[in-house]
Structures are given as structure tokens and as C-alpha cells.
Amino acid sequence: MDRPESRCPPPGSLRLVLTCLLILTAVLMYPVLRTFSLWLHSSLTGIYVSGSYSIVFVNCPNEQIARDIARAILDKKMASSVNILPKTSSLYFWKGEIEEGIEVSLVGASF
Structure with a gap:
């Protein structure tokens, strides 16, 4: 046993x-x-940490506003680069109706 x-x-x-x-x-x-x-x-420090990646797409009504936003983003070091893409055709809802317009797109990247 x-x-x-x-x-x-x-x-x-x-x-x-x-x-x-x-x-x-x-x-x-x-x-x-x-x-x-x-x-x-x-989130706690408001400081960008290397090794985290972000891409942001923003549509603007015209190129001057796109440039102003891009410069502000770069001045605050919120992105490492911002591309301005002219004449983006946009379709969107506005007050319950589908609208169409020409906008300028920003593409911002942080690495």
C-alpha cells in the first residue's frame, strides 16, 4: 500500500x-x-512618450485654416509631421441633410 x-x-x-x-x-x-x-x-503628464504611435485625420474648410492648425500642432509638439492634402471631396450630414463640399485634409503623425 x-x-x-x-x-x-x-x-x-x-x-x-x-x-x-x-x-x-x-x-x-x-x-x-x-x-x-x-x-x-x-495622460497624466501631457508629455508624448516615444514608442506610442498616433495618426490623426482632420478636415478644414480652407488651406489657410489647415496651415494655422498644422503650425499650432507642430509648435506644441503634438505631432512629428503634418501633411496638408488639398481639395478633398467630403460628404457629410448637416442638420439632417446630406451635404457635399470641398475641404482641405490634414494628416498628422506622431512617432
Whole structure:
């Protein structure tokens, strides 16, 4: 007949298993935790963190307003570059009706 202690794992093996599970969880969660920590740091400090990427598309009524917005964004270092794309055809809802117009598009990128 087997002794009860012969069916138990050797001392310390549970600690090893838990340590391996903790390390595996940390490795698998690293991308999520890194993204969350970069977002949290940027939100709290208002400082852009290298390694986070953003692309923003903005439509403007004319080129002068697009240039003003682009300069303001670059002056505040909210983007590393802004492209002004002339004459974008836009369709949109305005007061319950579909409208069509020509606008200027800004594409801003942060790296």
C-alpha cells in the first residue's frame, strides 16, 4: 500500500510551479502593460512618450485654416509631421441633410 506522503509533490515544487506561472503571465502581459503604462504616463503628464504611435485625420474648410492648425500642432509638439492634402471631396450630414463640399485634409503623425 502507498504511503500518503508518497503521493504529495516534493517540497518546493509548488513554489517552482507558481514562480513559472508568474513569469509566464508577466511575459505574456508585457505588451498590454507597456501600452497601458505609456497611455497613463502621457495622460497624466501631457508629455508624448516615444514608442506610442498616433495618426490623426482632420478636415478644414480652407488651406489657410489647415496651415494655422498644422503650425499650432507642430509648435506644441503634438505631432512629428503634418501633411496638408488639398481639395478633398467630403460628404457629410448637416442638420439632417446630406451635404457635399470641398475641404482641405490634414494628416498628422506622431512617432
